[in-house]
Amino acid sequence: MAITASILSYLSGSTIVGILLGRWLDGYLGTSPLFLIIGLLLGLASGVYGMILLVKKFLGDD
Known part of the structure; x- marks a missing residue:
């Protein structure tokens, strides 16, 4: 739930x-x-870029 809210805030906020x-x-x-x-x-x-960085950080992919 937290990652979904973070993605939403990145996309909508930016x-x-x-x-x-x-x-x-x-x-x-x-x-x-x-x-x-x-x-x-x-x-x-910028929202998509921030979302990609967030998902990579959350999943631990490099």
């Missing part, structure tokens, strides 16, 4: 942060969907 930063940059620079999409993709990528 995605939400990426979206919020992208929206903020879009509002600051006046580019409507550009940084929102970039933030979404970077948030998803």
